[in-house]
Amino acid sequence: MFSRTQHGPLVHAGNALSGLRTLVRLAYVTTLFLFGYLRRARRKLLERGAIVVLTFHRVLDDESYKRSNSLPGIVIREETFHQLLKYLVQQCDPVCLDGAVPGVRSTKLRVAVTFDDGWQDNFHSAFPIARDYGLPFSVFICPGLVGQNAPFWPEQVSALLRINGASQTKIEEVIENLKQQPATCRDAYLESLRKTSNRNWSDASGADQLLTWDDIRKMRAEGVSFGSHTYTHQLLTTISPKSAAKELYQSKSTIEAELGEPCVTFAYPNGDCSLHTRQWVSDAGYSKAVTTRKGAWTAEGDPLSIPRLNVSEGNVTGLLGQFSSMMFEYTTFWWASRALSKSKTHQSARWSSDLEEDSIGQQRRHTPKRSASRESSQS
Ligand SMILES: [Zn+2]
Secondary structure (H helix, E strand, O other), X not given: OOHHHOOOHHHHHHHHHHHHHHHHXXXXXXXXXXXXXXXXXXXXXXXXXXXXXXXXOEEEOHHXXXXXXXXXXXXXXXXXXXXXXXXXXXXXXXXXXXXXXXXXXXOOOEEEEEEEEOEOHHHHHHHHHHHHHOOOEEEEEOOOOOOOOOOOHXXXXXXXXXXXXXXXXXXXXHHHHHHOOOHHHXXXXXXXXXXXXXXXXXXXXXXXXXXXXXXXXXXXXXXXXXXXXXOOOOOHHHOOHHHHHHHXXXXXXXXXXXXXXXXXXEEOHHHOOOHHHHHHHHHOOOOEEEOOOOOOEOOOOOOOOEOOEEXXXXXXXXXXXXXXXXXXXXXXXXXXXXXXXXXXXXHHHHHHHHHHHHHHOHHHHOOHHHHHOOOXXXX
C-alpha cells in the first residue's frame, strides 16, 4: 500500500522485522485456537449475554486501497469485508446497535457493526455487501464535514508528507503527535506542508471522500442507522466545555433535521472520553455512546461508555492476505473476553481515575503511547 515511499536497507530490515512479528503473532494465535481458547472466549461472551461491537472506518476496492492516504488501521479491503460478513451471518447473530440490549439470552453471540467518520466508501462498498447479507450497521457521522471533498486532516497530512518523500513510519508518528495538538496547531502545520509542497493533497488521491446527505438518506431508507461523531470531528477531551457542547448539540440537531428522527447514539472521536465528556454527552441528550476501549457491552456496562473492537485489514487476515476467521476471533472475541475478565474494577472507579487524570492535565492523558495501543486507528 505504501511501497511508493519505502526504499533502502533500513526499510528492508524493518519489513523483515515486521514479517517476523507477524509470524510470531500467527503462531501464538494458532496455539490459542488449537487449545480451544478462542472457542471458550466466544462461549464466555455468549453466556454473559454480551454484545460485541465492531469498529470499521473504510471498505475499499483494490484500486482505492492502493490510492488511499488513510492509515492502515482504519482500512479493510472489499473482499475481506465480504468474507467477514459471511462469517458473521453464519456464526453470530448480527444486531443493530440502536435497538440492542445486553444481557438477553441468545443462541449465537450478538455482534454489532459500526462505522466511524462517514466515508463515502461506506455507501459504495460496505452498504451493497451488507445489504446482500441482510446485515444491519450504524454509521457515526460529522455533519459539519458531510459532502466535503477534503478528507480528514490525517489523510491530508499523509498525502502531503508522502509527496515530500516521508516514510510510512514517519507519517504515522507525525499523525499521532498531531492528534494531541489543538486544532489551530494542526491547521498551521497543514498549511506549512501545503506551502512546501508543489502539489495539492487532492492530486495524490481521489479515493478519500466523505458521504453526502444524499448517500446518507439512501442508506437510511434501507435501514442503516446514523449517529453523531461530533460536528467537525473534534476530540472532546482537548476542547473547552463550551466548544464541546456546541459540537455535540449542533451535530445532533443537524442529523435530526436532515433525517427527521431523533439521534441518540454517539461515538467519541478517537475514542477519547472522560468523566466530564461522558456527562456532556449525556446532557446533550445521547443515550448510547461508544468508545475505542477493548471489551464487550454487558448488562453491567455503562451505555455511555460502550467498548468496541477495531477491525482492519491487518488484524483479520492470514499470511496470504485472505480473511481468517481465527485471526478475527482473536482480534475481537479473545480481546473482548480478556477485557471482561480484567474488569473487576467497577465503571465508577474507572471514571474516578479519569477524573483524577483530568485534574493532572490533558497533555498527560493523551500520550502517544496510549494512542499507539489503538493500532493507529483514528476513530
Ligand atoms: Zn473518527
